[in-house]
Amino acid sequence: MPPTPTSTAAATAPREGTGRWNDVAEAALTLFSERGYHGTTMKHVAAELGVQAPSLYNHVGSKQEILARLMKTGMERMIAKQDEALAATDDVVEQLRGMTEAHVLVHTSHRRSALIGDRELRNLEEPARTEQRGRRELYERRFRDTIERGVLQGAFKVNSAKLASFAIIEMATSVAVWFRDEGPLSETDVAHEYGEMALRIVGVGR
DSSP states (O other), X not given: OOOOOOOGGGOXXXXXXXXXXXXXXXXXXXXXXXXXXXXXXXXXXXXXXXXXXXXXXXXXXXXXXXXXXXXXXXXHHHHHHHHHHHHTOSOHHHHHHHHHHHHHHHHHHSHHHHHXXXXXGGGOOTTHHHHHHXXXXXXXXXXXXXXXXHHXXXXXXXXXXXXXXXXXXXXXXXXXXXXXXXXXXXXXXXXXXXXXXXXXXXXXXX
């Protein structure tokens, strides 16, 4: 039986010649989002792929490595979309709207990744857990900084930028739980509505 290291220090970067990582990631996204990290074994991942569990170790070192790579990818995706929203305009109102809409769209178009990212942080081992927390803190801080700038400019009316940023992020994150493609509202419709709600949280239109 190949070794199954438990530490994420074993390297979370893709291995050379592992073209099957995308298949492993797809299987793990489905299983982790449906069964949870602890409810999924490497045998489950292998069965999803139609292979024997030992062969997975040609592509990844452990189940922990899979989780770390999936969560890093998901958070980096969110930060990249946030970058785009901030760069699209200098208007602080439109920046907050854009960041909120981007957050919603990532959570509707990458639901499995979003669910794993929101639920499984406690199951990451060090140093991956600290690294992921750093990404999350950067992401939240940008919301907070934008709200604080809006308050200084007189565009927003809110007593605590920190609480407002948490409220917006938590509200927008919930779409991953209930959104369905076949529902009455499209991803764009939902993102627009949440963008409007975010602005109401910070006092726009009062």
